Amino acid sequence: MSSEKVTRRGFLKLSAVGAAGVSGGAALLQRERGLASDVPTAPQGNGDPYDSHFGLGGVGDVDLTKFDPSAYLTDFDYGEVSTLENGQTLREYTIVSVDKEIEVAPGIYFPAWTYNGQVPGPTLRATEGDRIRIHFTNAGSHPHTLHFHGIHAVNMDGVWEVIENGQSYTYEFDAEPFGLHLYHCHTTPLKTHIHKGLYGVFIVDPPAPRPPAKELVMMMNGFDTNFDGDNEIYAVNTVGFHFMRHPIPIKKDELVRIYLVNITEFDPINSIHIHANFFDIYPTGTRLEPDGFTDTAMFCQGERAILEFRYKFPGNFIFHAHQSEFSELGWFGTFEVTE
Numbered sequence: 366m367s368s369e370k371v372t373r374r375g376f377l378k379l380s381a382v383g384a385a386g387v388s389g390g391a392a393l394l395q396r397e398r399g400l401a402s403d404v405p406t407a408p409q410g411n412g413d414p415y416d417s418h419f420g421l422g423g424v425g426d427v428d429l430t431k432f433d434p435s436a437y438l439t440d441f442d443y444g445e446v447s448t449l450e451n452g453q454t455l456r457e458y459t460i461v462s463v464d465k466e467i468e469v470a471p472g473i474y475f476p477a478w479t480y481n482g483q484v485p486g487p488t489l490r491a492t493e494g495d496r497i498r499i500h501f502t503n504a505g506s507h508p509h510t511l512h513f514h515g516i517h518a519v520n521m522d523g524v525w526e527v528i529e530n531g532q533s534y535t536y537e538f539d540a541e542p543f544g545l546h547l548y549h550c551h552t553t554p555l556k557t558h559i560h561k562g563l564y565g566v567f568i569v570d571p572p573a574p575r576p577p578a579k580e581l582v583m584m585m586n587g588f589d590t591n592f593d594g595d596n597e598i599y600a601v602n603t604v605g606f607h608f609m610r611h612p613i614p615i616k617k618d619e620l621v622r623i624y625l626v627n628i629t630e631f632d633p634i635n636s637i638h639i640h641a642n643f644f645d646i647y648p649t650g651t652r653l654e655p656d657g658f659t660d661t662a663m664f665c666q667g668e669r670a671i672l673e674f675r676y677k678f679p680g681n682f683i684f685h686a687h688q689s690e691f692s693e694l695g696w697f698g699t700f701e702v703t704e
């Protein structure tokens with residue numbers, strides 16, 4: 366560590382040494398030198414060939430009892446449901462902002478600001494036309510708000526009414542338009558409040574539901590663990606290389622629908638590429654007809670899309686950011702496709 370300038374990539378290497386011992390660091394070092402043929406012989410997890418693809422994934426795992434990115438894929442919060450006098454469905458949610466340390470790679474911790482103690486916050490889900498009521502309390506150490514993407518009145522926009530520590534605010538609006546949206550804190554400095562972890566996914570289903578599918582929520586995010594204004598860890602769903610250690614199970618020919626949102630701070634764009642396949646892409650999910658058929662898509666911060674695809678062949682297929690640097694810093698995973 367000494368006087369050598371610690372680069373983004375070097376940080377992960379040094380962290381891996383610190384967290385996992387010299388052998389794990391050596392494996393990463395080999396990968397960095399491009400010694401691809403040497404990497405599979407390096408010490409790797411439990412010996413499962415898919416446990417650490419090409420040496421990516423490091424050694425060990427985060428504490429999944431605190432936050433499990435695999436569980437987050439399908440963890441939808443439909444709120445507490447009742448019916449208003451006018452017959453409209455009311456969905457009530459409770460969101461509390463709290464400061465909390467989270468683990469973003471094995472042994473690497475980040476002092477996050479969270480909604481309900483997790484990053485991303487809970488995935489809120491409703492149907493177009495439902496009334497949404499969110500009881501928000503700020504139990505964090507800084508002023509925060511809840512800013513939803515969608516259509517609503519100005520005092521429900523989470524910008525001007527800044528909620529101080531210990532205060533509460535109720536946001537209420539109708540869920541519209543249908544599509545894939547997000548929410549995040551809109552307090553200044555915005556860069557800090559978003560990057561610290563105050564964001565989540567907001568899905569508004571169309572009145573006639575989309576066809577049945579295996580649905581997965583993925584939030585592309587990153588973490589500046591040494592506070593230099595650059596991310597050292599990239600991921601979908603917070604934990605670098607999680608889906609290398611824990612491939613996502615998919616059935617051959619099954620329709621898969623990914624709700625993909627980009628909240629990455631500091632970098633102008635992020636991207637996804639899925640291997641050996643193509644997907645229909647529905648930008649923002651606000652139209653029922655796809656806008657393209659491709660295998661790579663890029664997103665600025667706040668941009669999102671629904672992706673739909675089926676795997677024709679069984680096997681382990683990788684998906685990752687098509688910025689190679691992001692993929693090598695954690696934004697890299699696998700689908701495990703079975704018959």
Ligand SMILES: [Cu+2]
Nearest residue numbers: 509550552558
């Ligand atoms: Cu905030």
